[in-house]
Amino acid sequence: MTIIEETAGVPAPRAGGEASGPLLEVRDLHVEFHTRDGVAKAVNGVNYSVASGETLAVLGESGSGKSVTAQAIMGILDMPPGKIPHGQILFRGQDMLTMSNDERRKIRGRKIAMIFQDALSSLNPVLSVGYQLGEMFRVHQGLSKKEAKAKSIELMDKVKIPAAKARVGDYPHQFSGGMRQRIMIAMALALEPDLIIADEPTTALDVTVQAQVMDLLAELQREYNMGLILITHDLGVVADVADKIAVMYAGRIVETAPVHELYKRPAHPYTRGLLDSIPRLDQKGQELYAIKGLPPNLLKIPTGCAFNPRCPKADDICRTEIPALVPVTEQDGSELPGRGSACHFWKETIHG
Numbered sequence: 001m002t003i004i005e006e007t008a009g010v011p012a013p014r015a016g017g018e019a020s021g022p023l024l025e026v027r028d029l030h031v032e033f034h035t036r037d038g039v040a041k042a043v044n045g046v047n048y049s050v051a052s053g054e055t056l057a058v059l060g061e062s063g064s065g066k067s068v069t070a071q072a073i074m075g076i077l078d079m080p081p082g083k084i085p086h087g088q089i090l091f092r093g094q095d096m097l098t099m100s101n102d103e104r105r106k107i108r109g110r111k112i113a114m115i116f117q118d119a120l121s122s123l124n125p126v127l128s129v130g131y132q133l134g135e136m137f138r139v140h141q142g143l144s145k146k147e148a149k150a151k152s153i154e155l156m157d158k159v160k161i162p163a164a165k166a167r168v169g170d171y172p173h174q175f176s177g178g179m180r181q182r183i184m185i186a187m188a189l190a191l192e193p194d195l196i197i198a199d200e201p202t203t204a205l206d207v208t209v210q211a212q213v214m215d216l217l218a219e220l221q222r223e224y225n226m227g228l229i230l231i232t233h234d235l236g237v238v239a240d241v242a243d244k245i246a247v248m249y250a251g252r253i254v255e256t257a258p259v260h261e262l263y264k265r266p267a268h269p270y271t272r273g274l275l276d277s278i279p280r281l282d283q284k285g286q287e288l289y290a291i292k293g294l295p296p297n298l299l300k301i302p303t304g305c306a307f308n309p310r311c312p313k314a315d316d317i318c319r320t321e322i323p324a325l326v327p328v329t330e331q332d333g334s335e336l337p338g339r340g341s342a343c344h345f346w347k348e349t350i351h352g
């Protein structure tokens, strides 16, 4: 049985001249939180990667470790109580967990930027958006106040904020939720990072605005040829923008696949459950499917496959042996690039 070492598999970087290999690669990452009640194992051996110009969507129910993995990449984990007992976070092949603070600082915040769900709490309410955007240029690039203001207006135009020139002095609360999220995107773009991590960037917005903000993000990502890690629990959001998906459950990747293949033929019962829970127009009036039970308590993850208590396919082996993430193949054994499943019964799930 070969364990998938890296989940790159799917499309090589599109633009020419890129160094080969992934931009960011997370290898066997473990994160635990030492609490009064015990050790919560939030991330239990995550492997994923993203290349320049590529979008990786990370999907999973609440508490599956999506944000904690991102926080580990950005270096913003609460430590303590958080701890990284094992793993590597490679940026262009260099492990950020072992490099010097100086080297790390050059990458985080500059080469990697993050967009959070809640713009209102990420922006300072008593400073104008122009000031906050401009600060990026003044502090990091040493631009004058006037130059920084001009750059801020340029960026606000770029993220399609109407009347940018007139609004550059406005405060965060004077913008709508969607516009604030555009400002967050502008801040993330300011230093032209190689990678953006967007953690539920549209969850707080209503559905039409969600789609607009997501389209904007996808458009800019293509234009700048950035890597994008898009964290969400909304399968509907990712179909149009992602190249590949990693599905997380209880701190592990349980399935990886190019986006359209995952929708067509899931190879893990958990993914199938998530797909079956999406409301569909042609099933109006019918009761919506829900995966039974709840995600596990991370202080006491079930033995074997963590999903086994909720899984319709679970058998004895699922209660005793943790399934490794293995390559998924066609029935005749031919390769399915980029596909992997951590299920003892992946064959039945995808081909059955």
Ligand SMILES: Nc1ncnc2c1ncn2[C@@H]1O[C@H](COP(=O)(O)OP(=O)(O)OP(=O)(O)O)[C@@H](O)[C@H]1O
Binding pocket: 033, 035, 040, 042, 060, 061, 062, 063, 064, 065, 066, 067, 068, 069, 078, 081, 082, 233, 298
């Ligand atoms: N500072 C902390 N101290 C203790 N436990 C924490 C801390 N931060 C996160 N956790 C735990 O780690 C687990 C994973 O959390 P994480 O935020 O990564 O989930 P998520 O997949 O992003 O979920 P959601 O979809 O709700 O955002 C959770 O059970 C959470 O309680």
Ligand SMILES: [Mg+2]
Binding pocket: 066, 067, 068, 199
């Ligand atoms: Mg989260």
